[in-house]
């Protein structure tokens with residue numbers, strides 16, 4: 435019976451989306467949408483589309499996506515508590531973009547979320563104005579996300595503790611080197627019922643060894659924390675160019691139940707947009723490892739680009755990099771799933787997009803062309819933004835050195851040696867060569 439329902443859905447979607455796959459068709463609509471007591475699927479879809487077109491004509495809506503996956507989930511969602519209040523901690527390139535995504539959704543689903551979204555800003559002067567004031571009056575983050583209009587229900591707040599007051603969901607989104615200091619300031623101010631999502635890419639290296647940033651947040655603040663990671667160059671998402679992402683979250687032991695607590699449905703409603711398709715899974719470790727380590731691989735691709743070695747060399751680096759990412763996950767985070775790396779946006783798709791056009795690749799290309807250091811290149815190119823691979827390759831090196839395993843990860847190690855020890859980029863192919871000839 436289930437198979438028949440899926441087939442019907444697929445057949446219908448095939449007419450409107452000629453290139454859709456059966457797997458995609460199934461993912462487009464949750465099963466609850468086709469409950470047998472409801473009218474037949476095609477009638478539901480037609481009336482939904484008519485309602486949508488009427489809504490568009492009435493409201494002059496510019497959005498021309500006929501299918502809103504979230505709408506079907508919203509219609510069956512009854513909250514048994516006050517709407518969730520959201521704070522985004524961070525207002526950089528990705529921080530502001532994700533805050534925009536969230537504020538669009540909280541405005542749309544005001545019976546689930548408090549429409550006002552707070553965004554903590556590490557304040558700074560732009561000319562003689564505070565960035566916070568500019569965001570709140572002109573509704574643009576002129577430094578970190580210029581020329582993008584932000585929703586008016588997104589409120590910038592320079593006071594960290596004030597910004598999280600009353601928040602039920604904290605979305606962390608800052609360069610990961612600043613996380614320990616932020617978490618320290620938050621300690622003692624976050625109630626245990628609060629839930630969190632980390633959009634950061636990197637690791638925390640401390641007394642517990644190499645740690646996921648979500649686990650670090652949980653350990654330091656005592657709140658359940660998931661992650662969001664995907665093939666998501668912020669400027670493209672901010673312009674509402676279609677992309678996908680992965681959210682991973684595990685229900686905590688004190689989960690309060692559906693309609694009362696954060697779960698996969700709530701997270702989908704919070705992050706999913708017609709231009710930003712969300713898949714929610716459990717594998718927090720898998721998506722976090724992939725997100726952190728692809729930045730190291732992207733530096734190597736930048737060296738290749740800067741040296742003018744071409745696409746074949748870049749593909750070789752990405753192949754080797756993916757292998758080391760998976761090996762790192764299996765070795766140090768055995769709870770992560772190998773399929774996450776190739777099935778999810780957070781896996782190989784993020785590797786490809788970052789190695790094509792991310793900030794890490796730009797910084798490394800510039801290093802190769804100018805001979806400047808990574809930090810000089812970051813400063814000159816990024817206007818205050820961060821290329822996280824520079825710090826991550828050091829964290830990875832230090833951890834592997836502690837474990838006496840640097841030789842098992844030749845690409846990660848080569849990147850570290852080039853960035854920190856002035857090893858020549860020309861030596862990269864030799865450093866990563868897989869020798870299978872044994873010396874006599």
Ligand SMILES: NC(=O)C1=CN([C@@H]2O[C@H](COP(=O)(O)OP(=O)(O)OC[C@H]3O[C@@H](n4cnc5c(N)ncnc54)[C@H](O)[C@@H]3O)[C@@H](O)[C@H]2O)C=CC1
Pocket residue numbers: 524525526527528529530555556557578607608609610612633634635636666667668669818819820821822
């Ligand atoms: N930008 C992108 O395309 C994407 C970024 N990410 C990840 O998201 C995280 C955040 O990245 P972005 O928002 O792009 O940041 P960013 O690279 O734009 O960094 C600038 C931000 O850092 C803040 N900052 C500077 N000094 C600070 C301090 N001492 N304490 C706290 N904040 C300080 C600035 O005020 C600004 O908000 C990173 O881990 C990144 O890897 C993930 C996906 C896409």
Ligand SMILES: O=C(CO)COP(=O)(O)O
Pocket residue numbers: 635664665666667668729732784787788791792793794795820821822
């Ligand atoms: O994580 C990213 C894309 O998903 C952004 O990568 P960069 O930081 O290299 O721009």
